């Protein structure tokens with residue numbers, strides 16, 4: 001078996017999934033990533049999802065839309081999605097494309113993303129009866 | 130075509146299909162093999178090739194499709210794909226010896242993936258798969274490499290199979306030589322075979338060495354075209370074919386532009402096929418990249434090629450990302466709305482440094498270009514054309530679209546405009 005570098009990885013930490021995209025994905029790979037991630041959100045009853053896209057040099061309309069879909073599906077399954085690591089150039093291009101609204105919270109990096117999720121968890125706990 | 134080349138091509142395709150997908154508790158890693166074999170390695174494709182292929186052969190040759198008493202049985206709908214797949218393959222590779230292999234491989238993959246595909250999605254899945262397979266086959270330019278070598282040195286068979294191939298190629302060369310004019314043949318053979326230099330040939334003809342050299346160059350270009358046609362045993366289907374092939378063979382860019390050669394290559398399967406060995410001959414241009422677009426991975430390849438070309442030319446910063454994103458959008462349009470196309474990326478120096486991207490396809494055409502450029506057009510199902518976005522990312526943008534013939538999107542990014 002030839003084994004190139006991993007395209008994506010999905011790691012579980014408690015009730016949080018950390019998905020990292022390691023390299024440019026084509027559309028089929030992106031869809032596959034979406035399916036796997038959504039599947040794992042259900043399987044592990046995840047409450048938080050972090051998608052790290054720092055390695056992506058382009059988030060075109062398809063990529064942006066797929067991330068938006070993931071966030072939406074995660075929300076329907078009761079999980080909060082944070083997208084971290086969008087490069088400044090990439091963000092600028094996304095806005096020009098008209099894909100600026102992600103439908104998910106965004107954070108600078110993984111640490112900030114985790115901090116956001118834990119603040120959400122605390123808020124939910126406080127809100128609970 | 131020699132059996133060997135077909136066998137070798139199959140080997141290389143098998144290699145390129147290998148990939149590993151590991152599922153584990155809480156961890157998923159999807160891997161991709163070497164970049165050169167990306168075309169069929171999208172994570173969602175695959176499945177073991179050979180054993181399943183035999184199974185499909187049994188389905189097709191055993192007339193299971195006609196006689197099965199269970200309409201809609203498990204493999205029935207797969208077998209029903211065969212005529213369509215043969216049509217698709219035929220349109221792309223003609224009578225190529227690998228044609229039936231491609232059909233069978235596609236069926237094998239569809240069967241292997243069947244459990245994972247929604248019933249209604251089998252046909253689109255099969256179409257995508259067969260397109261990927263054909264593209265991969267052309268991309269493994271094994272045959273072109275061999276042809277290129279053979280044209281110079283047809284006489285050294287390395288083994289028995291090679292000698293069969295060499296004989297075919299030898300007779301193709303003989304036939305190609307026969308299609309030159311007597312004068313062309315004389316000068317070429319005097320120079321190439323008898324080793325006479327251009328000056329002595331020029332003296333004899335009352336010409337100059339430079340003119341003889343130019344004539345020799347044209348003759349060689351013509352010989353390459355005629356050789357490939359003789360090898361394929363075909364006559365070009367249109368009047369335009371020979372001029373286009375000649376312009377490619379002689380690397381005459383002005384002539385290529387006059388003839389709109391890139392579009393002809395999109396519309397003419399024969400010339401598209403022959404262009405690979407012809408284009409491979411010329412000096413590779415530093416300032417232009419040509420990316421054929423047939424499937425998903427080509428979108429990534431196109432935008433990476435654009436970025437690399439721009440970086441090589443010394444550009445940097447946000448412009449690179451904007452350019453790559455715009456290329457991604459127009460390349461995706463080709464994959465989504467047309468059967469095939471290509472993206473050409475060209476460095477410009479006049480009137481200022483920049484990059485021009487031309488995306489051509491042979492799709493149905495855009496009925497209303499103005500509307501297609503409006504934001505939100507056809508985005509209801511998330512199927513945006515991506516054109517308004519691409520236009521905003523670039524500095525210049527134009528579309529020419531003809532119904533039933535295809536669309537050409539040209540866009541330019543100037544690099545030193547900003548202060």
Ligand SMILES: [Zn+2]
Pocket residue numbers: 365366367369370371373393397398399400401
């Ligand atoms: Zn032609």
